[in-house]
Amino acid sequence: MSPNTSAGSKQHLAHSHAHEEDIPGTVNLNAAEGDDTGYGQALFPVPAEDPNDPLQWSNFKKTMILIICSFYSFLANAALIGPSPYIDLWAEEFDISPTKASELISYPNLAFGFGSLIFVPLYLKIGRRPVMLISLIIFCAGIIGASQCTTYGGLMAARVIHGFGSCVCEALPVQLVNDIFFLHERGERIGYYTVCLCLGTFASLPAGYILAGGYGWRLFFYVEFAFGAALLVLAFLFVEETSYDRKSAILMSMPATESEKASEVMGSQVLAEISETRIPPRKSFAKTLSLWGRVDNDVPFFTMMARSFTYFLVPQALWVIASFGINIGLLALAYSYTFPILITSPPYNWTVINSGLFAIAAVVGYALAVPFTSSSDRLAAYFTKRNNGIREAEMRLGVMLPAMLIGPAGIILYGVVAEKSLHWVLYFVGGALSYFAAYFYFSFTLAYAVDSYHSNTSEMLIAMNLGKQYVLPNIALILPL
Template sequence: MASSSDEQSPKPGFHLVHSHAQEGDIPGTVNVKAAEGDDTAYGQALFPVPAEDPNDPLQWSRFKKTMILVIICVYSFLGNSALLGVGPYITLWSEAFDVSQEDASTLISYPNLAYGLTSWLLVPLYLKFGRRPIVLGSMLAFIAGLAASSQATSFNGLMAARIIHCLGAGVCEALPVQLVNDIFFLHERGLQLGYYTFALCLAALATLPAAYMLPTKYSWRLFFYVILAFAVALFILAFFFVEETSYQRNKHINTPTNEEQDSGSPSLAQDKPEELTVEQVPVIPARKSFLTTLKPWGHSDPTVPFFTLLWRSMTYFLVPQVLWVITSFGIVIGLGALSFNFVFPIKITAPPYNWPVSSSGLQAVGSVIGFLLAVPFTPTSDMLAAYLTRRNNGIREAEMRLGVMLPAMIVGPVGLVVYGLTAQRNLHWIGYFLGAAMSSWGGYFYYNFTLAYAVDSYNSDTSEMLIAMNVATQL
């Protein structure tokens, strides 16, 4: 007897995606040859293979996926802006709190350390208790830290508050990548990670409004007020739209009641479809109700070894692919973004430039121009990988996307040299902007495509790899 569609089927007209792609024995290798009935992209079967379940994040609507992506991108932008946007305040804080500029700069460096290292704790937490509670909890910590920063009256108080909001926002170093991995297919990751990368990079622009807020009634505190307002609004959106994305697909991927279908042969279901009885048709669960998805807590996974993950993730330093991503990613961040925010405000307000403090955030213009010029190249790694996959008879390898990075390997380092020589020899100020633009253009490729490559290489162990990457880039 057939069950009601309300209990066993998704909404009428909803198409459940199918694929027979197979992961190879070598990590990062996938056979994406399309079989009859497969949904495809670039003429290739989709991977990961989704379950016939509308609750599988891979089966969610495009609107749902886009909302989650937008929310985590904005969160990443706000978190990184709150961390780095205060660069123009170093001199002011030095005078206000009666400390040296070197000590005042630790209001960026120590929170930055907290921002990077917090994923060592939060990643095992979201693996064990789910993505949603960690997203919401981290946002609350971010909001609390911002509120405390806006009211701080001492150096130590401001330091503590900034560490708190960075401990919350630090989840943006890992969780957005995990969510992209959860809800998007292999062929989409380069583009979707590109949006996340651009949001992180765009935070370099935060120094510009931060500097222009100095002459206002609230001075530097206005910067924290503004980010706090956006953070509260974002928390409300996240509560309603960021559904739990952890899904044990291996328990649902082979759910047909027919024993022959359980054998794993994709052709059997296609040979005699007219002979399938009602009892042989796979039972498709109902989509969870909207109210059910609003539960702020997730599910505890007893199979996740929380403390083991803390040390086991460090073993990824021995994996060549991950080590290369860590070193290149860390160098670009350390020698690029952080050095720009430290060096420019100090150099540009001193002789021979003598710019006003309110203009000390203009360096962000060069970085943002570089990022904007790089954005049109975001889809190129997916397109190149798809092209090379077709030439390789449907076998995709993680390294296939890396060819697009060759120009960045030249332009980025040249930009660092231009910036460094300008600062060392007090050359024309245009050198700061040109160097920052070139470095940021190349850095965008490293932020985005090395990350996508690492996720492709170790798809099943993405979380542990991200812990190692985030810890290493802060050392």
């Protein structure tokens, strides 16, 4: 039964008796009579009997939030990586070396990664909605500033500002998925976010064609600003505060739950009327537009920054961080460095402009992987059923086995083609295989990490963002050797 179906004019509120076991990531999903289910299993987290609980929101509301935050990830990553074709142009315009000009790409990326140390504790402290809006405002300000800069220092400052402002777009979408979707939906929803995140890294292709079309590099930032401003309006209208004190709400509803024991005496109709009076009304649309989030005075802002580093000592979190970093390094750096050199040399002799067409391999690889976005959820549900309704976080990882074979096969094929100077189509085949496998790593290892550390998701996300920014640059240093 869907948690958002309606009976007449009244919203159906989802019910569940699922509960977490003593070991983090282990959940009892056995459904009791009257429970709403997903894949035949009770819903988790257990929603409060309150239409304002984000888990009780309509599918339209949840989907709009997911679309907005996912597109923000696309836009922010496009702004970071997209201008890479302009390095030589900036070197000439600002009278600096190409190495110096490349810092206009690297330093904004560092600001993007390390800014999560501030923004993630901040959205836990004052709420998701205000931080999302503040982030978008800073991003748009930095982007429009970059479009007007006439000096290297000014452009660097504007680039660092929009990189820092948008840093939350990698952590916040995962947090929002954690806030508004049930356990059996997370793998698929994180998969959709991952698609947008990955596609943002290919913005350098249209950025290059902007130059080929006779337009200046500023047009790229104008386009980014237009989309950013539109996204800010959509976020203001649809991204309601998702931080919710579910434990307190469930405790407040406990008397109503306990009163069910008196149903035999009072009668079901009278009991239903009593329960209904305890359910608060849904917030009006005007109230959802409030700029204030849910302030949590119990969040230790600075302690959380320090505590996030402890996740580098947790094997599961370290594995996810390394998986992300290595795949990003291999795909974004190894292929980006080697393919233009190989394809513009004999026997291929392609033009430099056409060397960017390798992005087609990524698009094909990700497109072939998208139909599998729900595969980890389905596999975990199957194993949960076999395990008498007890769910383990590791149950979704079986879908990784094909990717663990296909990914290395793609890299080996790419290397053999480069060594033997085989047909150029095989470069794209090898790349597509690698990107196909990378999608599984990006999506399902992240879903696994969220399942394992549901109560400390934000601290884990800080560690993941910092780790990716560390692993990726180190691969970049190793490659030239």
